[in-house]
Amino acid sequence: MDTPEKAKIASPIPKFEESPVFNYINNLSPIKPVKSIHVTQTFSSLTFATLPSIFASPQVNSRKESRFLKGHQDLDLENSKDSNAVADSDNGKNTAEQNENENKLPGNFDANINIGETSVDPVDESFGFVIELPQILKYDCASPDCDVALPDGADAECIAQQPQGSVLQQYTENHALEIEGGTKSISGQEGEPVQFSLDGSASKSTDVLIFSSPNDAIAFRGLIQTSPDISTGLLTSLVSSAAQYEIYGSSEMTQPLHRITAGGLYVEGDPSHLASEAGMETNECQPEMDECVNEGEGSDGQGLVPFDYKMSADMHRGMRRRCLDFEVAEPLQGSSDEGGSSSSSLLVQQSKSHKASKDKQPIHVKQGGGSKKRILPGIGLHLNALTSSSKNIKQETVLPDSAPQLSMSNQDNMNSMASENEMDPAVNGLQVTEYDPKQALVNYEEINQLSPRKRRRREPSGEPEACKRCNCKKSKCLKLYCECFAAGVYCIEPCACQGCFNKPIHEETVLATRKQIESRNPLAFAPKVIRASDPVSEIGDESNKTPASARHKRGCNCKKSNCLKKYCECYQGGVGCSINCRCEGCKNAFGTKDGSILTRMDCETEDDLEKSEMRAVDHIAWTADGQKSLEQNDSVILSTPSQLNRPSLPWGFPPKTKQLRSSLLNVGSSSSVRSNQRMGGHGLLGISSSFGKQPPQASPDDDIPDILCGGTPTAGIIKGTSPKGKRVSPPHSNSFSSSPGQRSGGRRLILRSIPSFPSLTPQH
DNA sequence: GAGTTTGAAACT
DNA sequence: CAGTTTCAAACTC
Structure with missing residues (x-):
């Protein structure tokens, strides 16, 4: 079977353009004629431009490469780079492999040569794939083209028998790669392929190609994005299979994917910022994955998370994922919300993705060139992400309406989005639904255009300063x-x-x-604020526990601020002063040095009381906001132990959040209502939302009473929200919880999985 | 936006 | 460990 097929395939190569398949493709896509050239140019330029920078960062690149090579049948990237060499090569297998590589390196892509060559040995490769990914191949066959040829089975044969398939495969792979390459942003030419696939007819080829391509994930993504024709069941199964594949598949398979991801980076990113972007993306990775999985199959998602995204080391993956999610996530979310992805949902997704692609292009372009995020591949990735997220949040605050959508286009925002999504898919769905690419673009531009200074300026307006x-x-x-x-x-x-x-x-x-x-000082980067619940409880002043049940590790040394200003680290951290503090005239609203809490009793005058309350409330409110941001970025934040309690980090004080005061004081008001409003009607607030996404006010409520009134008064508040959230929070959360800004929900867990600062000393 | 205040971090 | 200096955030105007 293989041999004859190969021969057939091989012969047509020289005149590939004349082949029916090629014509078919041309017919399908307007881009077609230009395609080979177009693509080639794009990639080549991109590739060349980016590669240097990419490789500049040994860590990422090397890793990716190694993985890819490893996972991908020892493909030799170097060889692949030399398209000519490949063309000249007589070795079918090598050629095929090289072709794959070439695909990844579009710049060298020679439609005729590559395709032909590839076609020569597609079968072999297919088999390999079959072995590795039987399911995928099946699905591949499931595609219209394949179905005709091989309804039953021989997955490999399916491709082999159909020269078209092979060609398409190659072609598709290229596109898939393009897409992947454009992962971050489908822009310019890259976008074309996607749109192309969007066409109903085109989708077929896409499907085939996608699946046949080594990169399941990519393929998967592509499928999701583009397969309007695919039946719901098929899609679902495909998704699930893909998920399984990723989850359970051999590492090899995943690796290639990563590699591609890396390729995407190369192609797309701004050379100077690739590395940093990678870092950012990594942060987002988890969320995205979750989304992806959840959306695709729901339950499967859990498996995925651990699989790829546990380690920051996989930032590359993260990048890819992120990209994928970016494009796919929205649609998927929508589908997920719907419960089962129906054809309609698919269409919606597609349209959305389509839209997104259109809109994305500009956005991405901007991103690539303009906004430069510098997250590092290595250290502080997660942290950076956190920072970014925080920013995002701020931005959201600034641009409430557009923020969510914007986030999709903005890397930074992506983080927050991802986090949110992860936490609450439903919300995501809403966002997705509301997503207005144009608007998002505008907003994005707005934000991006803001000079750092401007951005900074905007934040102060009461937004939590998480970043x-x-x-x-x-x-x-x-x-x-x-x-x-x-x-x-x-x-x-x-x-x-x-x-x-x-x-x-x-x-x-x-x-x-x-x-x-x-x-x-081994603890230099350790959290400054320690929760009472923390096992460490280094603070020997258990007796001094304030409502917040947290203490500054070393205590403050305030002399003039009376621990009532942010100069005081305790106050800033939202915790009361402790025995460890050497402060003078401590009036910390969260608890004084001697263990007393500011209460009416303590207040000498109403004025003082009011002030104290005001401060406390503000603080709390602020903390709540901070928490929110924190929650969203838990993954990032938690990555480094030091970050957890770092006062300034998650829960810094917002410059002025008096608006929150009312709500906070308004104990009676159900936080749930608030949360719902903010969340867009999202209902679970009691549980997951309360921690993860609940409005800032919610969680703080718990503390408020204690702080302000000595703990009695606001039982109502507590009832409203905190309690649930607390119950929900996993046991391990011991490390979180007590301090106002640090409450956490299930989210924390995931975050924790993220490795802490690389190679840094064990902080803790 | 510039200047002042404050207290942590760093240094001695 | 204490005192001093340096530093940047917080704050004020």
Whole structure:
């Protein structure tokens, strides 16, 4: 079977363009004629431009490459790069493999040669795939083209028998790669393929190609995006299979995917920022994965999370995923919400994706060139993500309507979105539904156009300042003076620091410095605030537990601020002062040094009381916001232990959140209502939402009473929300919980899985 | 936006 | 460990 088929396939190669398949493809897509050239140019240019930068970052690149090679039948990327060599090569297998590589490196793509060559040995490769991914192949066959040829079975044969299939496969692979490459952003030419696939007819080819392509995930994604024709069942099964594949599949399979992802990075990203982007994406990875899985199959998602995204090391994957999610996520979400993806849902998805692709193009372009996020591949990735997310949140605040959608286009926002999605798919669904690409684009542009300064300016308006933005001038952001550095995150664009070394580029320096500091003080990067619940409870002042049940590890040393300003780390961290504090005239609203809490009793005058309450409330409210942001980015935040309780990080004080005061004080008001409003009617707030996404006010409520009234008054509040959330929170959450800003829900768990700062000393 | 205040971090 | 200096955030105007 194979041989004859191969021969057939091989012969047509020279005149591939004349082949029926090719014609068919041309007919299908307007882009067609230009396609080979077009694609080639695009990729080549992109590829060449990016590769250097990509490789500049050994960690990421090498990793990706290695994985890919490893996973992908030892494909030799180097060889693949030389298309000519491949063409000349007589070895069918090698050729095929190389072709694959070439596909990944479009720049070298020669439609005729490659296809032909590939066609020569597609069968072999197919078999390999079959072995590896039987299900996928089946699905492949399931596609219209395949069905005709091989309704039953021989997966490999299906492809082999159909020269079209092979051609398409190659073609598809290229496109898939393109798509993948464009992962981050489907822009320019990259976008074309996608749209092309969107056509009903085109989808067929796409399906075949996608599935046949080594990258299941990619294929999967592509399928989701594009297969209007595919029946719901098929899609569902496919999704599930894909999910399974990823989950249970051999590492080999996944690796290739990663590699492709990397390729996507290369192709798409801005060379200078690829690495950083990768880091960011990594953060998002988990959420996306979850989404993906959940959307696809629901229950399967759980498996996936652990699979790929546990380690920050897989940031590449994350990148890819993120991209995938970006495009696919929305549609999927919608489908998931619907319960079962129906054809209609698919269509919707498709249309959405289509839309997205259109709109995305500009956005992505902008992104690539304009906004540069610098998340590092390595250290502080998660942290950075957190930062970004925080920003995102802020942005959302600024642009409530567009924020969510915007997030989709914005990497930073992506993080938050992903997190949110992960937490509450339903919400996502809503967002997706409401998604207005144009609007999003506008907003995105708005935000992006904002100079760091402007952005910064916007935040102050009452948004939680979850993200770190330093303004260091002399420390080079390599000392604990620098909030970013102290928080374990790289400085980002919004930072106004001068001579900053806290950037991925200087990763080594950062690490070295960090180590140095840690050598001096192992806990230098550890959380400053410790919850009473923490086993550590280093604070020997159990008696002093404040309502918040958290304490600043070392205590403050305030002399003039009376621990009533953010100068005080305790106050800033939302915790009361403890025995460890050496403060003078402590009036910490969260609890004074001597263990007393500011209460009416304590207040000398009404004014004082009011002030205290105000402060406390503000603080709480703020914390709540911070928490929200924190929650959203749990994955990121938690990654580094030090971050958990870092006061400034998650729960910094918003400049002014008095608006929240009313709500907070308004104990009676059900937080649920608030949360619902904010969440867009999302109902679960009692449980998951209360922690993860609930409006800031909700969780703080618990503390408010205690703080303000000595713990009695606001039982109602507690009833409203906190309790549930607390119950829900997993036992392990012991480390979280008590401090206002640190309450966590199930989310935390996932986050925890994320590795902490690389190689940093065990903080804790 | 500039200047001041504050307290942590770093240094001695 | 204490005192001093440096630093950047927080705050004020």
